[in-house]
Structures are given as C-alpha cells and as structure tokens.
Amino acid sequence: MSKAPRPLIAVPTDVKQFENYTWHTAPGQYLTAAIDVAEVTPLLVPSFGDRIDIDAVLDGVDGVLITGAKSNVHPALYGAEPGPAYEPYDEARDATSLPLIRAAIARGVPLLAICRGIQELNVALGGTLATEIQELEGRMDHRAPDAPTPDERFAIQHPVRIAPNSCLAGILNDDSIRVNSVHRQAIDRLAPRLEVAAVADDGTIEAVSLRDSKAFVVGVQWHPEYWARSDAPSRRIFEAFGEAVRAHKAARTA
Numbered sequence: 267m268s269k270a271p272r273p274l275i276a277v278p279t280d281v282k283q284f285e286n287y288t289w290h291t292a293p294g295q296y297l298t299a300a301i302d303v304a305e306v307t308p309l310l311v312p313s314f315g316d317r318i319d320i321d322a323v324l325d326g327v328d329g330v331l332i333t334g335a336k337s338n339v340h341p342a343l344y345g346a347e348p349g350p351a352y353e354p355y356d357e358a359r360d361a362t363s364l365p366l367i368r369a370a371i372a373r374g375v376p377l378l379a380i381c382r383g384i385q386e387l388n389v390a391l392g393g394t395l396a397t398e399i400q401e402l403e404g405r406m407d408h409r410a411p412d413a414p415t416p417d418e419r420f421a422i423q424h425p426v427r428i429a430p431n432s433c434l435a436g437i438l439n440d441d442s443i444r445v446n447s448v449h450r451q452a453i454d455r456l457a458p459r460l461e462v463a464a465v466a467d468d469g470t471i472e473a474v475s476l477r478d479s480k481a482f483v484v485g486v487q488w489h490p491e492y493w494a495r496s497d498a499p500s501r502r503i504f505e506a507f508g509e510a511v512r513a514h515k516a517a518r519t520a
C-alpha cells in the first residue's frame with residue numbers, strides 16, 4: 267500500500283543579499299526539524315508581500331512555520347520609532363509573514379512561530395515588542411553566548427515556567443523546561459488574542475498560544491528546531507505541530 271503523501275507547510279523567507287543576488291531563504295535547521303521530526307514537507311514562500319496570493323498558498327498547505335532571523339520586525343508596525351536599537355530590518359519578510367499569520371489563524375491552519383516568529387505573531391495580532399531587553403531593569407541577557415559554533419550559540423541556557431492548563435502544558439506535560447536563547451527583543455504588550463504559555467525567571471514572555479483556539483497556534487521565543495532530534499521538549503513541540511498539520515489535512519480532505 268503506497269504511503270500517504272506527507273502534508274505541506276508554508277515557510278516565509280528572509281530576504282538577503284549574497285554574491286550580487288537577492289535571495290529569499292530560510293535557515294536549514296527549521297526545515298530539517300520539520301522534515302525529520304514533524305514529518306511534513308516545508309515549502310518556502312518568497313517574501314514578495316502583497317504580490318503573493320496568501321490564500322492560494324494556504325489552499326495548498328496544512329501548516330505554517332515562521333522561523334527565527336537576525337532581523338527584527340520593523341518598529342513602525344507596532345507604533346515604535348525606528349532607530350539603531352531596532353535594526354536590522356527585513357521589511358519584505360514583515361510584509362509577507364504578518365499577512366500569512368493573520369490568514370492562517372483566520373482559516374484555522376496550524377501555526378508554529380519561533381523566535382522572530384513569536385514576535386511577528388504578537389505584532390500581527392496587535393501587540394508590541396521591546397528591544398535590547400538585556401538593557402532593561404531586572405532582565406536577563408537573552409542573547410546567544412558569544413561563541414564560535416552554532417551548537418554553542420544555541421546551547422540550552424535557562425529555565426522557563428510553563429503556564430498550567432496552557433496549550434504548551436498539554437504538549438510538554440511539564441511545568442518547567444530548559445531552553446536555548448538567541449534574542450534581544452521580546453513581547454512587550456501582549457496582543458489581545460494571545461495568552462502566555464511560558465515565562466522566564468525575569469518575566470520575559472517565552473511562549474504564547476491563541477486564546478480559545480481550536481487550531482494549533484503556538485509561538486515560542488526559544489529554538490526547539492535546533493535540538494529537535496535530541497531534546498525531549500523540543501522534539502515534542504515539533505511532533506505536536508506535525509500531528510496538528512496531519513489532522514488539518516485529514517479534515518480538509520475528508
């Protein structure tokens with residue numbers, strides 16, 4: 267009996283200049299976690315903003331994965347004054363990922379948003395971000411260790427407390443896990459439709475989910491993709507995302 271075809275997920279891209287070309291690209295660590303652990307097939311969505319038919323994309327996939335990136339959501343999108351503390355920007359990505367997030371939520375398409383992704387999720391739904399949080403009173407330094415290798419930069423660093431009865435509590439079946447940390451921005455004002463699913467010891471919001479949502483909508487500030495094969499909570503997040511994607515496909519094709 268032929269194997270059921272793997273469901274497809276959409277992954278919006280970063281726009282980068284490299285070797286005299288403009289590239290629309292995504293880091294491989296997210297794609298391999300989707301393939302190997304969530305067992306879904308990622309399709310990159312080029313960041314051409316309103317030139318991309320978001321509905322046509324969502325007609326063809328059963329999930330959305332929003333990756334991390336060194337760039338930051340443009341502050342004008344949440345009413346902050348642009349400046350060096352908010353740079354670098356990737357406005358083409360913003361113009362694609364934010365509409366994609368809103369449309370996926372409106373249609374009940376499962377969504378996993380990681381690092382920059384949780385920040386985009388919050389802004390897309392009306393929230394705001396704080397920048398250079400390591401300079402804020404009482405905050406830890408959430409940036410990556412100043413280390414030469416990716417394994418060291420994405421090393422597990424600090425605990426986060428999982429909100430009881432949250433979507434994430436159901437996925438992880440634990441009240442505290444340890445996570446890596448590679449960010450200098452974080453959620454400031456939480457969007458009205460989101461609820462906190464995890465916090466760090468300094469109060470930084472580390473995960474959110476959509477209030478009263480039937481669909482899987484989870485944002486995490488850490489990087490479960492990096493250790494998705496070896497770290498149990500990381501694996502569980504990608505497995506749960508894959509389960510939600512397959513359920514969406516089964517319901518859509520029933």
Ligand SMILES: N[C@@H](CCC(=O)NCCCC(=O)O)C(=O)O
Pocket residue numbers: 333334335336337338380381382383410448449450451452
């Ligand atoms: N730029 C935002 C989001 C951080 C993020 O997505 N980090 C992952 C990749 C970054 C890297 O490889 O250095 C912020 O800083 O909060």
